[in-house]
Amino acid sequence: MPNIVPYAWPVARGTSDAAGADRPAQAAAEDPRTHAAGADAPAHGAGVPRPQALMLTFLGIYLRERDAAVFSGSVIDVFRRAGVSQEATRSTLTRMVNRDLLARHRRGRRMYFGLTTRCAAVLHEGHQRIWAAGVVNHDWDGTWTMLGFSLPENWRSQRHELRSRLIWGGFGPLQSGMWISPSQIDVPALVAGLDLDRYLNAFTARAASPTQDRELIRGAFDIPGIAARYHGFLRRWGSQSALPEAPDDLARQLLLHADWLQLIRKDPRLPARHLPRDWPAIRAERLFQRLATAYQGPAHRIAAEVLDTIELPARISAS
Numbered sequence: 664m665p666n667i668v669p670y671a672w673p674v675a676r677g678t679s680d681a682a683g684a685d686r687p688a689q690a691a692a693e694d695p696r697t698h699a700a701g702a703d704a705p706a707h708g709a710g711v712p713r714p715q716a717l718m719l720t721f722l723g724i725y726l727r728e729r730d731a732a733v734f735s736g737s738v739i740d741v742f743r744r745a746g747v748s749q750e751a752t753r754s755t756l757t758r759m760v761n762r763d764l765l766a767r768h769r770r771g772r773r774m775y776f777g778l779t780t781r782c783a784a785v786l787h788e789g790h791q792r793i794w795a796a797g798v799v800n801h802d803w804d805g806t807w808t809m810l811g812f813s814l815p816e817n818w819r820s821q822r823h824e825l826r827s828r829l830i831w832g833g834f835g836p837l838q839s840g841m842w843i844s845p846s847q848i849d850v851p852a853l854v855a856g857l858d859l860d861r862y863l864n865a866f867t868a869r870a871a872s873p874t875q876d877r878e879l880i881r882g883a884f885d886i887p888g889i890a891a892r893y894h895g896f897l898r899r900w901g902s903q904s905a906l907p908e909a910p911d912d913l914a915r916q917l918l919l920h921a922d923w924l925q926l927i928r929k930d931p932r933l934p935a936r937h938l939p940r941d942w943p944a945i946r947a948e949r950l951f952q953r954l955a956t957a958y959q960g961p962a963h964r965i966a967a968e969v970l971d972t973i974e975l976p977a978r979i980s981a982s
Contacts, residue, residue, distance in 0.1 A: 664851075665822070666698075677795075677866035678909050682982075685801055702865055705855075709751070710922040712751055712753075712918070712924075712925070713752045713754040713920070714747050714752060715755050715758070715831040715923050716924060717742065717745055717758070717917055718755050718759065718783075720917050720920045720924065721741060721742075721785045721917060722778060722782065723790065723825065723920075723933035724916070724917075724920070726777070726778055727783070727787070727961075730777075730975045730976065730977045731777060731972045731973060731974050731975055732766075732768045732776055732777030732972065732973050732975055733776055733970055733971070734773050734774070734775050734970050734971035734972070735753070735756060735773075735774050735775070735776060736971070737751045737969055737970045737972075738752055741913060741914075741917070741966070741969065742825075744909070744911060744913060744914040745909070745911050745914045745917050745918055746914075748813055749885075752945035756776055756887060759782075760776070762957075763779050764778075764779055764781060764785070765777065765778065765779065766778070768975065770971065770973055774780060775971075775972070775973050777975050785844070791928065792809060793923075793927060794885070795870070796932060797932070797948065798927060798930055798932060798945065798947070798948045799933070799935045799942065799944060799945060800845060800846060800932045800934045800935060801844075801935045803845055803935075805869050805876065806845075806867055806868070806869060807843050807844065807845060807867065807868050807869065807879070808834075808844045808846065808847055808848040808865065808867055809832070809837075809841065809842075809843050809865070809867070809868055810829065810834065810843075810866075810945040811841045811862070811863070811865075811866075812842075812863050813862060814859070814862050815841050820821075821859060825857060825859060828853050828854055828918075829842050829844075829853070830928075830929070831844070831853075831928065832846075833846050833848065834931070837883045839948060841877060843883050844933060845876075845880070845933060846859065846931075850863070850865040860953060864866065875972070876934070876937060877937050878931055880934075882938050884931055884933060886933075888894065889929070889930055889944070890919065890939070890943050892925070892926050893943035893944045893946075894943050894950075895942060896922065896926055896947045896950070897921065897946060897947050899922065900919065900922070900950055900954060901950060910967055911962075912958045912962045913934070913965040913969075915954075915962070915964055916955070916958040916962040919951070919954055919955065919958065920955070923951045928949065930944060934971050
């Protein structure tokens with residue numbers, strides 16, 4: 664399986680604990696751990712993803728497994744191919760430095776950018792989510808992780824950040840202040856750094872009669888909406904003429920991964936036995952993997968020609 668993975672992270676934009684108010688927020692999410700803006704713009708026919716989503720995608724593909732830094736001019740060249748302006752690329756690099764995701768390294772008159780330990784950990788987590796976990800939970804044993812929270816009403820920022828973590832972790836809002844996930848979640852790791860432990864109550868549980876697992880899934884997760892997004896991906900990328908406006912396979916690679924990210928970041932990996940037949944996520948994942956493999960070789964050959972990188976001292980392992 665290719666070592667190619669897109670990265671950006673979700674943030675719920677709701678401000679209420681009510682489940683109904685949170686579902687629209689899930690559709691426009693990005694994650695405060697990276698502050699990586701990722702608008703829900705598909706890669707084909709409706710513009711390009713936000714620069715920071717593409718940046719983390721680029722870093723995940725070309726720097727995640729290396730102790731190296733890349734010349735800013737090289738990044739500008741790559742992003743130009745994907746439809747991002749020089750000004751937007753430079754601004755994105757600066758913001759990511761300010762957020763401790765990139766570090767500057769000057770060599771003569773050239774400025775290079777390398778991963779921080781924090782960014783390397785984010786990219787590793789994303790790699791596991793995409794290439795190891797998959798889009799469907801085939802091994803669910805009926806155990807739910809439940810998390811209840813009640814924050815002071817004026818803590819809008821903290822509520823915003825907490826919900827972002829929950830969405831990325833596969834939680835959905837069941838009712839006011841109560842979120843559930845069909846996976847066994849390491850809650851302390853998921854909410855690390857938020858300093859909200861005293862406001863949270865986490866449980867593992869199984870549904871008891873008259874409650875049915877299928878009804879819990881329907882109540883907490885937007886099944887039709889998730890399916891519709893995967894159908895959209897299949898329409899955009901299932902044609903032989905996908906992205907005819909992209910100049911080369913390096914641009915197609917980045918746009919493919921960024922588009923795929925828009926899907927998996929809002930997919931809670933629901934239990935296979937409670938999903939509709941012919942769940943489109945499975946076909947979409949196969950398509951993504953096939954195209955990622957097809958683009959990998961040509962894209963890496965182009966990258967080898969255009970990327971100016973320098974080697975750095977080895978980072979301390981994020982694990």
